[in-house]
Amino acid sequence: MNLRILSNLFLLAVLLSCSVVKPKQPGKDTFSHGKLKVSENKRFLQHEDGTPFFYLGDTAWELFHRLNREEADQYLEDRAKKGFNVIQAVALAEFDGHTVPNAYGYLPLQNLNPAQPAVKEGADNDYWDHVDYVVDKANELDMYIGFLPTWGRYWHDDGIRFFTPENARAYGEFLGKRYKDKKVIWILGGDREVKNDHHYAIIRAMAQGIKAADGGSHLISFHPPGSRGSAEWFHNDNWLDFNMRQNGHATDYTYRYSKTQEDYNREPTKPVMDAEPLYEDHPVNFDAGRQGHSIAADIRRALYWNLFDGAFGHTYGHHSIWQMYDPEKERHPINNPLMSWQEALDQPGALQMVYGKRLIESRPFFTRIPDPSIIVKGRVPTSVPGEGRYRFVATRDTNGTYAMIYCPVGRAFTVNMKAIKGSKVKVWWYNPRNGKATLFDTFENVQDERVFISPDKGELIDWILVLDDAAFNYPAPGKQ
Known part of the structure; x- marks a missing residue:
C-alpha cells in the first residue's frame, strides 16, 4: 500500500474519531475498594485493596461558602458526570469567609476563634451542617472532598491572622473528629508560603490535631502559593503524605511546569501532583491586557506536562467556578471572569480532563515513569523537545511495554525506539480533545530511532503518540 493511500486512510479514521464523547456516568463502587493510601513505590495513590487511584480534581474553593444546597447539587452532579473524583473546597473561605455568612446566613467560628467552631444542637441550623451536606453529597456521587481547613490568609497575613499553634491544633481535632468517617483528603496551607517558625508551628499543629482525631485515616497534603511546592517546607515531615504544587497561571513549561519533575526526583520519594495549574478562561499570568485569557488547549498542555513528568x-480549574461567580448576585468579580459559574460548567477543558485519566488508566499504572530521553533532541533543542508552550514530554513504564509522547504542536520529532523492548510495535495517535485513539501502524522494532509527526502538521493542536509492545495486546489508548 503506498504512502498516499495510507495517509488518506488515516485521515478518514481521524475524521471519524472526532465525534463528541458522552460524559461518563459516575460510578458507585470507588469507595468499596477501601481507604486511600500511598502506593508501595511511593509514586502514586491507591486504595487499600490495591486498586489505583487517579486523582482528578476540580477547584471549587468557595463551594461551602457561596453556594446553597440546590446550587451545590447542580455543581457536584455535573462534576461527577464529567469524571472528576476530587473536589477541592475551603472551610474558612478566602473571600471573608470568617466574617461574611454562607448562603444560609451562618458563620463558621465564634469570636473568630478556630478553637470555637460555631456549632449548634440540631440539624440544618449552622455553618458546619451545610458543610456536612456538601461533603455527604460529594461522597454519594463517588467523589472525595479535597478539604482545606482554611485559606492561608488566616494563618499568614498580618492584620487578619487569627490562628495560633494552640487553636490550630484544636481546630484540626474538631475537623478530624467530625469528618473521620467521610471521604476526604486533607489539604493544609491555602495559597501562602511558610515564612517563619510561627507559620511552621501553626501548620504542623493543625496536621497533628487532624491525625490525632481521625487516627491517621485520611491522606494529608499542603496547597502552596504560585510557582511553589509543598516540598519546599514540609517534604521531610511524616504527616505530609504527598506533595502538591501550584505551577500557576502561566502557559509556559519552562520555569513552571518543569518543576513537577524536580519534585518527583526529590528524596525521600513522595508522590507529587499539580493542585493549581492555569485555570481555563483565566487571565494568562494575571495580565489579560497583554496575554489574554487561557483556552482549553492551554489547560490540556498543563495536564499532560504534569502527568508525563511524573x-x-x-487538578483542573475554571476561573469562574473557583470563585463561584454569579453576575446576578452582589459579589465582586475577581480578575474579570468571562461568564457565570453555571455557564462555565460546560467549557471544553473540563470534559477533556477525563481523557487524560482514561489514557493513563488504560496502561499499567504503578510502573509508569517520566523519561525525557525517549525524545531525541533535535539540532535546535528549543524546537525539539521544545520550550515555552511547545514543550514535548514523554512517559513510559519501567518494563518498556509502552511509551507516550505529548506533542503540543505538529512538528517532526525523533523517538528513541529502545524505550520499547518488544520486537514489534503498535503505533497509536490519541486525540486529547475527544479521547479517541486511531491505530496508525504496526512495524518491526529494528530501528534505534524513528521520526514521527502528528496528524495536524504545524498547527497549535496537540496529539499524543502511544507506542505499544504489540506482544502485550493492550486495548486502544483511553479505552475503559
Missing part, C-alpha cells in the same frame, strides 16, 4: 493525578 504526577500521579491532576
Whole structure:
C-alpha cells in the first residue's frame, strides 16, 4: 500500500474519531475498594485493596461558602458526570469567609476563634451542617472532598491572622473528629508560603490535631502559593503524605511546569501532583491586557506536562467556578471572569480532563515513569523537545511495554525506539480533545530511532503518540 493511500486512510479514521464523547456516568463502587493510601513505590495513590487511584480534581474553593444546597447539587452532579473524583473546597473561605455568612446566613467560628467552631444542637441550623451536606453529597456521587481547613490568609497575613499553634491544633481535632468517617483528603496551607517558625508551628499543629482525631485515616497534603511546592517546607515531615504544587497561571513549561519533575526526583520519594495549574478562561499570568485569557488547549498542555513528568493525578480549574461567580448576585468579580459559574460548567477543558485519566488508566499504572530521553533532541533543542508552550514530554513504564509522547504542536520529532523492548510495535495517535485513539501502524522494532509527526502538521493542536509492545495486546489508548 503506498504512502498516499495510507495517509488518506488515516485521515478518514481521524475524521471519524472526532465525534463528541458522552460524559461518563459516575460510578458507585470507588469507595468499596477501601481507604486511600500511598502506593508501595511511593509514586502514586491507591486504595487499600490495591486498586489505583487517579486523582482528578476540580477547584471549587468557595463551594461551602457561596453556594446553597440546590446550587451545590447542580455543581457536584455535573462534576461527577464529567469524571472528576476530587473536589477541592475551603472551610474558612478566602473571600471573608470568617466574617461574611454562607448562603444560609451562618458563620463558621465564634469570636473568630478556630478553637470555637460555631456549632449548634440540631440539624440544618449552622455553618458546619451545610458543610456536612456538601461533603455527604460529594461522597454519594463517588467523589472525595479535597478539604482545606482554611485559606492561608488566616494563618499568614498580618492584620487578619487569627490562628495560633494552640487553636490550630484544636481546630484540626474538631475537623478530624467530625469528618473521620467521610471521604476526604486533607489539604493544609491555602495559597501562602511558610515564612517563619510561627507559620511552621501553626501548620504542623493543625496536621497533628487532624491525625490525632481521625487516627491517621485520611491522606494529608499542603496547597502552596504560585510557582511553589509543598516540598519546599514540609517534604521531610511524616504527616505530609504527598506533595502538591501550584505551577500557576502561566502557559509556559519552562520555569513552571518543569518543576513537577524536580519534585518527583526529590528524596525521600513522595508522590507529587499539580493542585493549581492555569485555570481555563483565566487571565494568562494575571495580565489579560497583554496575554489574554487561557483556552482549553492551554489547560490540556498543563495536564499532560504534569502527568508525563511524573504526577500521579491532576487538578483542573475554571476561573469562574473557583470563585463561584454569579453576575446576578452582589459579589465582586475577581480578575474579570468571562461568564457565570453555571455557564462555565460546560467549557471544553473540563470534559477533556477525563481523557487524560482514561489514557493513563488504560496502561499499567504503578510502573509508569517520566523519561525525557525517549525524545531525541533535535539540532535546535528549543524546537525539539521544545520550550515555552511547545514543550514535548514523554512517559513510559519501567518494563518498556509502552511509551507516550505529548506533542503540543505538529512538528517532526525523533523517538528513541529502545524505550520499547518488544520486537514489534503498535503505533497509536490519541486525540486529547475527544479521547479517541486511531491505530496508525504496526512495524518491526529494528530501528534505534524513528521520526514521527502528528496528524495536524504545524498547527497549535496537540496529539499524543502511544507506542505499544504489540506482544502485550493492550486495548486502544483511553479505552475503559
